[in-house]
Amino acid sequence: MFVQVTASIPAPPSQNSKPEINRRSAGFHPSIWGAHFLSYASNNIMESEEEKREHLKLKEELKEKLMAVIDAPLKKLGLIDAIQRLGVSYHFHKEIDEILGQIMQVMNQSDFKASSSQDDDLYTISLTFRLLRQHGYRISCEMFKKFKDKGGKFKESLIDDVKGMLSLYEATHLRVHGEDILDQALSFTSTHLGSMATSLSNPSLAAQVTNALHQPVHTGMPRLEARRFIPVYQADPSHDKTLLSFSRLDFNLLQRLHQKEISDIAKWWKDLDFSTKLPFARDRLIECYFWILGLYSEPEYLLARRFSTKVIKFASVIDDIYDVYGTLDELELLTEAIQSWDMNAIDQMPEYMQIYFRAFLDIYREIEEQMVAQGKLYRVYYAKEAMKRLVRAYFQEAKWFHEKYTPTLDEYMPVALISSGYEMMAVTSIVGLGDIATEDSFNWLFSRPKIVTASEAIARLMDDIASHKLEQKRGHVASSIECYMIQYGGTEKEAVEELRKLITRAWMDINEECLRPTAVPKPLLTCILNLARVVEVLYKTEDGYTHVGKRIKESVTSLLIDPVPEKCILAGRWDCIDLGYDYFLVRFHVQEDLNKVINRGPWFVDSRVTVDKPAQIQxxxxxxxxxxxxxxxxxxxxxxxxxxxxxxxxxxxxxxxxxxxxxxxxxxxxxxxxxxxxxxxxxxxxxxxxxxxxxxxxxxxxxxxxxxxxxxxxxxxxxxxxxxxxxxxxxxxxxxxxxxxxxxxxxxxxxxxxxxxxxxxxxxxxxxxxxxxxxxxxxxxxxxxxxxxxxxxxxxxxxxxxxxxxxxxxxxxxxxxxxxxxxxxxxxxxxxxxxxxxxxxxxxxxxxxxxxTNWMVDGDRNSKFFHLSTIRHHSHNCFHCLRVSMDEWTNDQGAITNLIKDHFKNMFSSSLLCSYHDSFSNLGASSMAFGELSMLDAIPNDMEIHDSLVGLKSFKALGPDGLHLGFFQKLWESVKNTLCTDIRNIFASTTIPVEWNECLVTLIPKTKSPETVQQFRPIGLCKASQSNCHYLKDTLDFFCSRSGQQVNISKSRILFSKNVD
Structure with a gap:
């Protein structure tokens, strides 16, 4: 993080003026994306029926290939590996687990170990090891001993097997502690692959080697690795055409879904206007979504992505408040406010902090409403507690900075692990994960298991290594490098080398924790693993989140902007001129090659240069x-x-x-x-x-x-x-x-x-x-x-x-x-x-x-425009259809009306109504005097009714007739006779007319295209918020059965018995 101190010219002293505050500024560059992602909101980016049919057809064909009976299950490994690396394995979890289980059984058979014809195949053995380890099987690394010579070193003859060496190199990144043979294999393969990468004659293989040395498959973001692997797989002459077509189509369909998601989130962020109101903070919404996309990209995790993106964005802003902008006194106020989670604390905050805190509480309120609707309110408690821990860590680091104190590494790491934000993100990431996460899962996370602390260590140390020089230059709390040097001495280079060793050991911890049996379901472990993978991508060579350069810009573009194009390979007799910003001018020496581009569209050469169809070239x-x-x-x-x-x-x-x-x-x-x-x-x-x-x-x-x-x-x-x-x-x-x-x-x-x-x-x-x-x-x-x-x-x-x-x-x-x-x-x-x-x-x-154009041509005659606008506006206020269940919709207006009525009737009704129990009468509670009771029963006069009416808020919830209290207050002289007569009749008969307890509910959509009643916000719902209604609903049964009250929410009243204070 960049930080520099700026000060304004002090104003002349005044009795009423506040002292000038010297605030730091990091000088973060604005978002490089502008309003680009807002444009997806108006585009028709969902899949067509034809694409759906094609997707389903290709999926079924691949499933048949996977489950086809083969005598040797190992022959399916190549197909499984391709499916996983192309990013479509989430469609075939069951089939892949079944096949790998069969392979593990075969590998455990003694006759296979003695006679397998695959023993000397470095590629197959390494691939088998990697795939089984990725799926949590405890397969031994002893199988690699056969590739060593008598001196205990790997055989020199392996150097000629580039494909096998690459497979072994990828396999070594799934090693755990104590597997020395894989440590040696990593050193051996890295050295030789690095020396031959630029001299390989096969361009596709050369690209794979270069990419792997920069980012191994196991430590890379799965979706980003899939995007990079698609052209590599296409360049392989032995590729499966069905799988290639399916992976390309699946990537593009999923990308459209992500574009729609980020467009909605970008609209929310634009409405907050933090870039103007809090200009000192990093404006990195798109990068935050990219971060969360690294955790889970599957369609079913839409809600989890939305929650996590908003929370991580607010964590980024509060990080800048603590690191850059806030004074120590202001930070103490914010820390206490978040610990108490109290809106009333906002009165003591400066204006910029009030803006943040209001929006911060709104985010968790939104999550709360969703979890209440799903019956999983307990998850919000854990999410809040994780955020409180994070803020306490931020405040401790802020105190170190303001006190100019450099802690030892032993002091620094317990705080820095929490301030990495990864515990908070691990908890938040599973809040919207459906039924996979249970309350036991959250308790397990809060026990700080080894996989969480390892992920935190990778995040903290890689961040520090990538950004500490610029941060220390501009003013920042000491990083792990400075803390290491304080505790152990040595140079900065030596400190970085030792910290990289800690990162390597942390990856081994993660690998160990993912092996079976696991403490929690595998998808939860995968989320935490993916958190570490995202950091490996963002902080590989620099702080790619704070200072978004070409590398991260290209990665985001490849996932969220550019679809995977249909391509054809040209043997290519051509010259290519780089025009800058990844545009090329291509010259063809042979007319036939140029005709192919014009007639067939986009193309690529050697799987590395991709050019779109040049429409104007003829x-x-x-x-x-x-x-x-x-x-x-x-x-x-x-x-x-x-x-x-x-x-x-x-x-x-x-x-x-x-x-x-x-x-x-x-x-x-x-x-x-x-x-x-x-x-x-x-x-x-x-x-x-x-x-x-x-x-x-x-x-x-x-x-x-x-x-x-x-x-x-x-x-x-x-x-x-x-x-x-x-x-x-x-x-x-x-x-x-x-x-x-x-x-x-x-x-x-x-x-x-x-x-x-x-x-x-x-x-x-x-x-x-x-x-x-x-x-x-x-x-x-x-x-x-x-x-x-x-x-x-x-x-x-x-x-x-x-x-x-x-x-x-x-x-x-x-x-x-x-x-x-x-x-x-x-x-x-x-x-x-x-x-x-x-x-x-x-x-x-x-x-x-x-x-x-039409308006300019037709001029004032173009009145049709305004009529269409009115029709479109009117259509927005109509219910065309609603979802009844997961697979059922209704477009019948009567059914829609009943569906809405039943929803609010059930919300305000209890299943366990009970009468008053006289068993509490012997508790000796004091009672009111007869005179006091008589006053309560007395029929009010006109003046009392008028005073009560005026004392109520004028513009609260509307009544069943659509009129609010302000109407009766303003027109009292016209309505008082009827109104007073009705009220006196109620006191005389002790009965409230049924229609008086009816409620007019106006539904406001909370999303752009609501599908269920829960996605509408009710306005005018008995003067109570929807959240309060849900809270009350959750406690009704317990309330009725334990406390002896008569509860009937349908009549909007609660009558307490004498045992209640």
């Missing part, structure tokens, strides 16, 4: 050829695109070796093999301009702006500059020519690099108002944009120029509005960048407002 007569001919007419070299070739060995690419925090920076430039790069799908452009930023020989930065068509505008979108996608390669070539002034197809690209920048696009209105100017200045201070684009403005001419002059930029380009189309302002500072505007016409504005 063999002859296309845009590229036209551009070439145009250049030839000006004296430049003419070139046929289909046979053109560029040198690919001179391309230089910007490496993410330096951290950029919201500004621009030119990082170090290194050569990078083109074939190891991986492309992404073209990103939909969300601005009306496309900016390509390059540095040329003259060391002057040029920004070329070209307006485009068919664009979607998002309000206040913040993103980094991208280079051109494939459909605009012709434009890129023109821009390259413009910048370098070199021949179109003879460019020396070695001096052209990419430059990072920030660009802010704002779709606004009311530019003439003072509020507009204040908002512009606020955005500049918060986002530091290099360029600012203002859209949909209505000002034009001199008025527009005056408005832009007040925005704080030295240069501007204004496109005036035309008709009903808004204007377009481009603002920048000439000291920072030089901008050449290629196109600047009102036609671009028409493209921007394409969604209103």
């Amino acid at each position: 063999p002859n007569g296309g845009p590229m050829e036209d551009r070439a001919n145009s250049s030839a007419a000006k004296g430049k070299q003419k070139c046929d695109y289909a046979t053109a070739s560029l040198r690919s060995d001179i391309i230089m690419r910007k490496e993410d070796t330096s951290t950029m925090e919201g500004g621009s920076d030119i990082g170090s430039m290194t050569h990078r093999p083109l074939l190891t790069l991986k492309s992404i799908n073209p990103v939909p452009f969300l601005s009306s301009v496309l900016v390509s930023v390059m540095m040329c020989k003259m060391e002057k930065i040029h920004i070329i702006v070209k307006t485009l068509v068919s664009l979607e505008i998002k309000k206040e979108l913040d993103y980094e500059c991208l280079t051109l996608p494939y459909q605009f390669l012709d434009v890129l070539m023109m821009l390259l020519h413009k910048v370098t002034q070199e021949p179109l197809f003879d460019l020396d690209l070695s001096n052209i690099v990419n430059w990072m920048m920030k660009m802010l696009s704002w779709n606004c209105c009311g530019a003439v108002k003072m509020e507009f100017q204040r908002r512009i200045m606020d955005l500049k201070r918060q986002r530091y944009p290099s360029i600012m684009l203002i859209l949909e403005t209505k000002l034009a001419g001199s008025v527009a120029m005056e408005a832009t002059a007040k925005c704080g930029f030295s240069c501007c380009n204004v496109v005036d509005s035309k008709g009903r189309a808004g204007g377009l302002w481009l603002l920048w500072n000439d000291e920072d960048v030089c901008i050449d505007v290629v196109t600047s016409t009102y036609l671009a504005i028409h493209a921007i407002v394409k969604s209103r």
